[in-house]
Amino acid sequence: MKPDAINWTPPPRDESRPPAEVRRILRLFRPYRGRLALVGLLVGASSLVSVASPFLLREILDTAIPQGRTGLLSLLALGMILTAVTNSVFGVLQTLISTTVGQRVMHDLRTAVYAQLQRMPLAFFTRTRTGEVQSRIANDIGGMQATVTSTATSLVSNLTAVIATVVAMLALDWRLTLVSLLLLPVFVWISRRVGRERKKITTRRQKQMAAMAATVTESLSVSGILLGRTMGRADSLTKGFAEESEKLVDLEVRSSMAGRWRMSTIGIVMAAMPAVIYWAAGLALQSGGPAVSIGTLVAFVSLQQGLFRPAVSLLSTGVDMQTSLALFQRIFEYLDLEVDITEPESPVRLERIRGEIRFEDVDFSYDEKSGPTLSGIDVTVPAGGSLAVVGPTGSGKSTLSYLVPRLYDVTAGRVTLDGVDVRDLDFDTLARAVGVVSQETYLFHASVADNLRFAKPDATDAEIEAAARAAQIHDHIASLPDGYDTLVGERGYRFSGGEKQRLAIARTILRDPPVLVLDEATSALDTRTEFAVQEAIDALSEGRTTITIAHRLSTVRDADQIVVLDHGRTAERGSHEELLQRGGRYAALVRRDTQLAPATS
Template identity: 80%
Template sequence: MKIPEINWTPPPKDPGKPADVRRILRLFRPYRGRLAFVLLLVAASSLVSIASPFLLRAILDTAIPQGRVGLLSVLVLGMIATAVVTSVFGVLQTLISTTVGQRVMHDLRTAVYARLQRMSLAFFTRTRTGEVQSRIANDIGGMQATVTTTATSIVSNLTSVVASIVAMVALDWRLTIASLLLLPVFVWISRRVGQERRRITTQQQRQMAAMSAIVSESLSVSGILLGRTMGRADSLTSAFEGESERLVDLEVRSNMAGRWRMSTISIVMAAMPALIYWAAGLALHVRGAAISIGTLVAFVSLQQGLFRPTVSLLQTGVQVQTSIALFQRIFEYLDLPVDITERPEPVRLEKVRGDVAFEGVDFSYDPASDEPTLTGIDLTVPAGGSLAVVGATGSGKSTLSYLVPRLYDVTGGRVSIDGVDVRDLAFDTLSSAVGVVSQETYLFHASVAENLRFAKPDATDAELVEAARAAQIHDHIAGLPDGYDTVVGERGYRFSGGEKQRLAIARTILRDPPVLILDEATSALDTRTELAVQDAIDALAAGRTTVTIAHRLSTVRDADEIVVLDSGRIAERGTHDELLALGGRYAALVRRDARMTDATAADSDDGEALATADATA
């Protein structure tokens, strides 16, 4: 899919409104041909509509008083034709301008989504999901009126204003001057209103983002479970009610901002025809200078034709200033620096053997920090070999595994696959070379088959079954009422933890990566389920280069090499037997696991004994 090019250049150091407007206008550049045609239609429509007052004057001053029926018929047909042409032009310009506006919104949505897909994992660990969703949905949705109608509205109204003023001068220049005296005041008022609404709109969008975050977090399956089990449903409702109440206040303030001032403009403009009649009558009484009825009616008609687009222009100015706040929020995301980038000419490997090496690797989540997460890591895993990484919580195990698929980039040294720095590899090569099975399995709210095909969209049904059999989950899927068409539910909550893990393993088997990262894939499972999942993992790991991050050591005893991390450094390394003989940290971890296993077994025996006693009773 081609991603639309959306001005990735960061804004100037001191961005102001003019720079924002220029950047907004650049969004319409790909559609300038269609916009030019729309503007031509708008200008033609505005000019045609100006003819009606002159036709009306001829009817009132000539055709009716002189009883010229033929002329009257022609003039009336002219007024009808003017209305028809104006309406046709209006429908065409609405169709094209709306299409262009929707395409611009589509480009923005796609560009923001594509930008976020390029962000490192660190961005999402510090950003609320609801905030991201609000930028794409609420902010872009809120600018719909601006991008669909603003350009045509400005040109249409501006053309009407200019044409009306020229026609009014042609009818009576004195009345024209009287009609235009207050326009500068109206423009100043509208600018003040626009600035006020712009400030409020920024607050509105932040509030909507906060509400979206609450909804996405508290109304997910996990959020509902946590809220119910903690007895916090009422407090969560109260919190949401408070956020909603604040949004109500902002909405009211936004709608009422400058309302009285704009109403004053409307009142003055509505009173202008009466003032024109009064001025004409006064001129006749004082100077005896008569203005024909036709001229007076035509002038008032033009005056109304002037005031309507003038008010619309002022409102459009307010709307544009309001929308700038939305565009700024979108541009903030488009200007986010991308940490993980692809080289201009990346390396593409035809066949990946699977040699993985960590060479003097340093890593810190905050490069300015004095406490790096990993320091001086030197490891080599030959193709088809297995490495196990163990250590206490916070020792850097998972971080180490994230460097291979480039979820983060090293801050020192390098990580390589087949001798090529992963930073030099093409994204598609790297993603096809490295598969990850993590502790937290993510499944989409879709069917089993669709979740599996996420790894390989063109996979056949036979391939799905083969992968599921290898992951030891086929029999369970086949036993479901809808089989592979069964919808897994939000985050896969219709399946147990072990079943979800085996689905994830089947998904990775379909992708068939030569390098496999197992990030504590069984640590959240009970012992019995762990054994079943471990069999599936063994099938998956066969013949692949495997890096296993383990909390329970029972799964890594047979690894070619075991590394013990301590505070981001390699404290011990060797095989299982070598490390046990060393009697250091690894041996202590093994003893801890043995105590935990014995305790679990004792609990299981007690449970079986109770069940037997209950059955006997």
Template identity: 85%
Template sequence: MSITDVRTPYPVPGTPKETMHPDHAPAWTPPAEAEQEPRQVRRILRLFRPYRGRLAIVGLLVGASSLVSVASPFLLKAILDVALPEGRTGLLSLLALGMILSAVLTSVFGVLQTLISTTVGQRVMHDLRTAVYGRLQRMSLAFFTRTRTGEVQSRIANDIGGMQATVTSTATSLVSNLTSVVATIVAMLALDWRLTVVSLALLPVFVWISRRVGNERRKITTRRQKQMAAMAATVTESLSVSGILLGRTMGRSDSLTAAFAEESERLVDLEVRSNMAGRWRMAVITIVMAAMPAVIYWTAGLAVHSGGPGVSLGTVVAFVSLQQGLFRPAVSLLSTGVQIQTSLALFQRIFEYLDLPVDITEREDPVRLERVKGEVRFENVTFGYDGKGGPVLAGIDITVPPGGSLAVVGPTGAGKSTLGHLVPRLYDVTGGRVTLDGVDVRDLDFDTLARAVGVVSQETYLFHASVADNLRFAKPDATDEELHAAAKAAQIHDHIAALPDGYDTVVGERGHRFSGGEKQRLAIARTILRDPPVLVLDEATSALDTRTEAAVQAAIDALSADRTTLTIAHRLSTVRGADQIVVLDSGRVVERGTHEELLEREGRYAALVRRDARLEPNPRLEPTS
């Protein structure tokens, strides 16, 4: 599964990934070849650069801890070779106290380095989560129309969450174990170089084995994370309110459960394979390392019986102590190497999102308008989704004066909604330009554009929060009086006030505790609260029945007063009073004029009016003589 799989409610095995709606931009795919490992490691290290001061302290603590820990075997050697044989109780007490102090200092240093390294790791994870979320916030609407929501959530939750051990403890463990190994090897060489050579003879073989295991786990981890993303997408879609309604009414609950069980079964297999990859090979390393003391004793005995330089008892005991001390960090170092290689797959998936091209960007010196009059112009506008499938819009020239109203009508697929999306820059034009008060919207700063253009669409989105919180999303510092005034203008205040909890009522996921008309009026109240000078109404009443539509239309009329209004309409019940009506067909303007002028021409608009009159009789739409 690519990171931009097509939005299908439930994936069907064998469906080509390239299948997508022709209006959607093609999926962005990462390069065929993964980043070279050294380059990726350097990029990971750059994540820790802001915290290099704290990491330096960790390094000092690690170094101090390693030096203190390797001192104990030398103290033990002195006890066995000097203090005990010579009966020097004072020296014995001093050396014993030194060993206790060494253990205390090692523990204290360990606690401090864990605290600092964990804090740094959590900050790095915070930076990654924020960077990915911020990057996604800057993506155009096209990205989200082709990417499953669960896939996006999985990147932030599962992939970054899976890196927690790496960024919080693995880095410190790597430094700590590496320092311990180096210090221990130096100490072992100082005691006896011959025993050291014997102890380290198999180390290259162990490193080679751990690399093989790491590469194997990295491949499995990539597949596992993709499977987790697929499961997250299935859960998000099928267990949402809409998904439950669809599954229940279609009698697909059992089949959806079975499909989820299959997805989960595949994840079980990948989890087991990931945990068991290389276990036997790593077990062999553990057995060999555990057997090394016997090899040391045997080597020391041979040295004595061969007539060569002998090895004292204290040296042998101290060396075995060092060798055993080397065993833990060496095995841990090999395991850490495996874990780092495994985590590279997670980092690669996160970097894929961070490297996504952002096509809606703010220029370095954007124009900021303190006061927006509201003139909107489409100047020879052309738009296509990455230039594939032909232009969706072509040669659009329209001017809407400040406070004026424009209605855009036409058959399904004519490009009406796309035209409306160009004003708030949900998409950017591929030719020509869209201007606001004479300034290309691409030159405006994002804040100006957000303040200037309000959008009310057919699909109203409400957060799982209180009514008040949903309204204040438009204006966080709005007072209760302002909320009530906006709700009254949208003709929804009386309904909210009649609820047991009033404005504190939780609307439920996506607002499913409210009817379609109530949700639309809440969305209108939210937009009134923001008070934009330019308003885009994208088929805001097309999904409503006639009675509900009348109530919502009254709210829209209040919202549209003294604003530049662009109304996208499939049903024509709301466009009669527009200053200008434009008829789109196949992305081109085929007619324009007022309601009366277009009816007199007996062209496309008149045909649409007659169609609506047949489907839903409404005296307001009947052609006039």
């Protein structure tokens, strides 16, 4: 059974608890609390300075102008100008620091999600669309930018401004303040309802964006383009993408307009409040109540108008934060994924690796429903020895090879390297010890040299060329216009299957591991090229432990021992000659290859 058959599903979501805990979000900002404290000081200072302007205005209207005090008038006017300048300077510094902190938090989140995904088992990636993963890192974290860069600061700034303004309004006239704040509880209730509504829409919108990203990644890759054009499906793919995009348009509009009329009502009421204040002051005067001076009235209205912007912004910030919780939830879902393969608390590090591999009564299954993929495997490969694993499709050959570099952990039994369980080794030792060339070669969209150096970043040009020569690919690379600087193209499509396979072999040769795992490494090569590469592999394998997974038996005849798997169990084992003499399953596989050879040559 191949890993593609793994039935991975994400963990169930607990609907009974909040989607993202506020404490967890606040912890993201903990490393930057010093800078955030400075932002808080700037916000507080800015709010206090802003409140001073209406008081200066009252003194101008009630004292300086009526009494003709030119000097006092000049000082008060200068104070208002300095207040505006100071506010601008504080605002710029506040924006710089808060944006820097926000971007650092986004960087931390992106890095944490990427590092978490690097640790996930292969089961996760075989069942998750690549576009979905990319969307979480790009769209979801990108959508949180406003929250982590400006929303938090805006919340503190507006809250401070509202509190300071209300205190100043109370100092001017407590009766007019009560009139101004009468409808505040209704406004808060409206904003909370709008926030919940937008949060639901945002969750659906992000899922739709992830679906579109997956569609783009799959259909606009080299493989997707080739399949679409050769199948004549370009128009239908475009139509399908248009339908997905149309759904996103609808969700974007709904997200933007959710609660818009209700929030507009708040704005209209707030904008009409000066008229209400003038009306209330007039009624109080006519009813024989305490008179309000012109300066106090103008200053109060100025404060009330100043309250309008932070109050509405504060309500909108609350809506934005509720919306952002949906994005944080999607990110936290990835960060909370269980990592199956972890390094032990006290890992073993091997300085000198001989390369003895043992499979000791190994059982393995991908899940309980599918049943065992491997059962009771007992094989020892001495240091420097060679093992070939053959068998029909689905017999567990590739699965067995994945247990050595610990791409999966055994269900029972153990796999050892030089007598140490691979689960007890540190990751660096295991990576240095085992080199894998799989049947599916992956090359990055980079130069040939960069692809080879992925195995050994500090490799010299001479070492790269030597590895390429050993893999029988140097002459072809040298014939290219840019030689080793030639871009391989998306997934290496500038090279044939055999050329890509030889590049993968060269990459492994460059790493020079003590243990080689060749998972049908020559399956994409023609007979002539396979013979040349097999010579290079044979030379490389001298003195190294080699485990070869083969479908075509021509590559395993010289192996020290051959194991035949059938339905995950050892059906036969022995050398090529011994197994032929027995006339069992291996002999039948050899006869099959012999009969197919004329048709495939």
